[in-house]
Amino acid sequence: MAQQDPQPPLDSETLRRAMRAWTTGVTVITAAHDGQQYGMTVNSFTSISLEPPLVCVTLKRLTHTHELVEKSGEFAVTILSAAQEELSARFAGKRPQVTDRFEGVPTTTLSIPAPLIEGGMAFFNCRVLSARAVGENTLFVAEVIAAKGEGEGDPLVYHNRVYWKLEK
Numbered sequence: 001m002a003q004q005d006p007q008p009p010l011d012s013e014t015l016r017r018a019m020r021a022w023t024t025g026v027t028v029i030t031a032a033h034d035g036q037q038y039g040m041t042v043n044s045f046t047s048i049s050l051e052p053p054l055v056c057v058t059l060k061r062l063t064h065t066h067e068l069v070e071k072s073g074e075f076a077v078t079i080l081s082a083a084q085e086e087l088s089a090r091f092a093g094k095r096p097q098v099t100d101r102f103e104g105v106p107t108t109t110l111s112i113p114a115p116l117i118e119g120g121m122a123f124f125n126c127r128v129l130s131a132r133a134v135g136e137n138t139l140f141v142a143e144v145i146a147a148k149g150e151g152e153g154d155p156l157v158y159h160n161r162v163y164w165k166l167e168k
Contacts, residue, residue, distance in 0.1 A: 023159040026080045028091045028120075029057055031068035032113040038064040039101055039115070041092035043158055045077060053144040055126060058137045066138060069128065075142065076114035077124040082154035084119060085163045110146040122149030 030039035044058040057075070059066040069075045080088055091101050107115035116123045126142035157164040 020160040023157060023164075026088050026156040026158050026163075027057075028078045028080060028087065028117055029059065029065055029069075030076045030078070030114045030116070031065055031072055031074070032115065033068045033072040036064075036068060037102065037113075037115055038068050039091050039117075040065040041088045048141065053147075054129070054141060055124065055144055056139060056141045057126075058134065058139050060137050061133070062136075069140060070131070070138075072112075072114070073128045074112050074114065075126050075128070075140070076110070076112060076116050077126065078117040078120035079122040079149070080117070080156040081119060081121050082156050082163075082165050084117070084156055087117060088156060088158075088163070110148060112145070120149070121153050121155055122151060123147065 024043035025045075027042050027045045028039050029042045029045070030037065040059070040063060042057060042059065046056050048054040048056055055077070057077070059069060065075075087105065089095060090098055090105075102115065106118040108118055109115060110123060110125045112125045112127075114125070123146075124144050125146040127145050128140050128142045130141045132139045132141075154165060157166055
């Protein structure tokens with residue numbers, strides 16, 4: 001077999017533009033530890049297994065949420081509804097005037113102290129089983145220890161840097 005010339009490394013902006021074609025749901029990942037709580041908008045949330053119940057999420061390492069997930073060993077997930085677009089922007093840091101992302105946001109909990117955003121479509125409490133550095137992020141694999149929700153309602157969907165609503 002003939003040897004091929006090595007490909008030049010892919011630049012991040014080219015990848016970012018291509019990834020805009022990937023349509024995802026929108027979640028807010030939250031964590032609480034030692035009296036602190038923080039959360040961030042994430043679309044890198046995936047179910048891995050039903051038996052045992054496993055999910056994964058990827059968090060950028062230099063974030064407050066990542067720090068609290070590492071310290072607490074657990075996190076909560078809220079799958080946002082179409083009516084929660086503003087909350088997605090808030091927890092994504094797109095509202096710089098907001099210093100406390102939870103201020104005025106109704107929350108609840110399941111079995112761990114990490115807050116869940118009321119009005120979400122589904123909720124999960126997760127205990128970290130493993131963490132692996134991947135690029136500038138950490139891939140957390142976690143056991144789902146509590147869940148609530150039936151998936152009813154209109155999901156918040158993100159595609160090509162814009163929020164979308166699904167039609168039946």
